[in-house]
Amino acid sequence: MNIKTIKTKSNFNWSVLLIVSLTSITTSIYHNGFAALFPFLQRDFNLTKAQLGMHATLFYFTAAFVSIYAGRLADIKGSKWSLIVSSSLLGIFYILHSIVPNFTGILFMAALTGIAMSFNMPTANKCIVEWFPSKQRSTALGLQSMAFPIGGLLGAAFLPLFGNIIGWRKTIILPGIATLVIMIFILFFYQENKKINNFQSANNEKNTSFWQCFALLIKNKELIKITILGFFLGIMSGSITAHFTLFLFFDYGLSETMAGIGFAMVQLGSIIGRGGWGLFCDKALGSNKRKAFLYMGLLFTTLALILSFILGKMNPPIAVLILISFLVGFSGNSWPGLFNAAAVETVEEQNVGITIGLALFTTRLGFMIAPPIFGYIADRKGTYSLSWFLLGIIMFIVTVSQYIFSQKYFGKYH
Numbered sequence: 001m002n003i004k005t006i007k008t009k010s011n012f013n014w015s016v017l018l019i020v021s022l023t024s025i026t027t028s029i030y031h032n033g034f035a036a037l038f039p040f041l042q043r044d045f046n047l048t049k050a051q052l053g054m055h056a057t058l059f060y061f062t063a064a065f066v067s068i069y070a071g072r073l074a075d076i077k078g079s080k081w082s083l084i085v086s087s088s089l090l091g092i093f094y095i096l097h098s099i100v101p102n103f104t105g106i107l108f109m110a111a112l113t114g115i116a117m118s119f120n121m122p123t124a125n126k127c128i129v130e131w132f133p134s135k136q137r138s139t140a141l142g143l144q145s146m147a148f149p150i151g152g153l154l155g156a157a158f159l160p161l162f163g164n165i166i167g168w169r170k171t172i173i174l175p176g177i178a179t180l181v182i183m184i185f186i187l188f189f190y191q192e193n194k195k196i197n198n199f200q201s202a203n204n205e206k207n208t209s210f211w212q213c214f215a216l217l218i219k220n221k222e223l224i225k226i227t228i229l230g231f232f233l234g235i236m237s238g239s240i241t242a243h244f245t246l247f248l249f250f251d252y253g254l255s256e257t258m259a260g261i262g263f264a265m266v267q268l269g270s271i272i273g274r275g276g277w278g279l280f281c282d283k284a285l286g287s288n289k290r291k292a293f294l295y296m297g298l299l300f301t302t303l304a305l306i307l308s309f310i311l312g313k314m315n316p317p318i319a320v321l322i323l324i325s326f327l328v329g330f331s332g333n334s335w336p337g338l339f340n341a342a343a344v345e346t347v348e349e350q351n352v353g354i355t356i357g358l359a360l361f362t363t364r365l366g367f368m369i370a371p372p373i374f375g376y377i378a379d380r381k382g383t384y385s386l387s388w389f390l391l392g393i394i395m396f397i398v399t400v401s402q403y404i405f406s407q408k409y410f411g412k413y414h
Contacts, residue, residue, distance in 0.1 A: 028150070032152025033154065037159050037163055037168045038249075048379050053376070059111065064114075066114070067364060071355070086116055090116045090117065092180075125356045152264075226339070231365055239371060244325070247378075306324065
């Protein structure tokens with residue numbers, strides 16, 4: 001019996017997409033939006049850019065090392081269990097941010113939030129794979145991946161706005177309450193696809209333990225190629241997410257609110273980019289994801305060089321900064337849909353959770369390592385120009401290399 005032969009309730013498919021997208025939105029309000037509050041934290045705790053970068057490092061450190069096991073738990077325990085656990089913990093940890101007395105406490109809460117967040121993406125992708133037939137799955141995964149930049153957009157636009165009105169501590173309580181409300185909604189309204197879960201559970205119990213499954217995956221050359229690429233994509237996105245608000249705040253003297261709006265444009269670019277790159281890949285490139293990653297990397301490299309050599313020597317108008325912000329999100333933060341689709345297509349459906357967990361492990365290593373280094377270089381030089389230049393060169397080398405050297409192993413999904 002093949003899992004692909006199991007029919008799903010088509011009238012419930014899109015409800016599942018809505019539910020998991022809502023959980024991803026509330027996750028991403030912190031994941032991609034909390035950085036918009038960094039100017040407030042910098043002012044209250046007198047922090048350097050490198051110190052602020054440690055927030056992302058602690059967040060992604062725990063998220064990276066828990067993600068593989070979280071994905072396996074989603075395979076074993078089921079999607080509903082994982083969604084409830086993730087949303088419950090996230091809501092509680094968001095609220096606890098409001099009472100910590102110092103930045104050390106913020107870092108501790110970031111680490112705990114990373115653990116809770118690690119359940120969301122493997123589970124969300126697993127839900128889509130369970131409930132959508134293969135002909136609709138790419139569309140559904142693309143739409144679901146847009147939830148993260150939507151959450152980031154909401155966080156970047158509204159967190160600094162409310163931060164100026166009621167303070168950042170009270171502001172962070174709001175997404176916590178929203179997350180707990182969604183958890184209650186999942187508890188009462190979400191349904192497991194029991195036929196598929198029974199099939200997967202029987203298959204998992206019969207064949208593999210966690211470590212056996214993990215060992216099997218790391219022998220998958222196609223998947224390893226993807227995860228190596230994911231590490232550098234994580235470096236790119238981690239640097240953008242942690243520092244773009246600070247870049248606008250320090251290098252161009254924008255207010256906290258205007259810097260937050262600039263970061264919101266990064267998220268808007270990511271939203272449009274995820275759908276746009278997917279459509280471009282399928283329609284114009286014949287689903288050749290190697291080429292899509294190449295063009296994405298070349299565009300980001302061009303923008304990084306502009307940020308480094310051109311804008312740094314002038315006083316650009318706000319409209320130019322907004323446009324550049326949008327394009328940075330479009331090129332540098334819009335890869336997850338393509339990346340997840342590429343990773344999922346290298347394995348069988350019953351291993352989707354742990355596969356996404358493994359892929360997330362490498363991307364989050366990049367997220368973890370990059371922000372302090374990116375910020376340290378900016379601290380040493382006084383501006384972010386050199387940081388952008390080095391990041392652009394790295395992504396040029398990586399995306400060109402993956403196109404040249406991955407031809408053999410990208411065969412299944414281009």
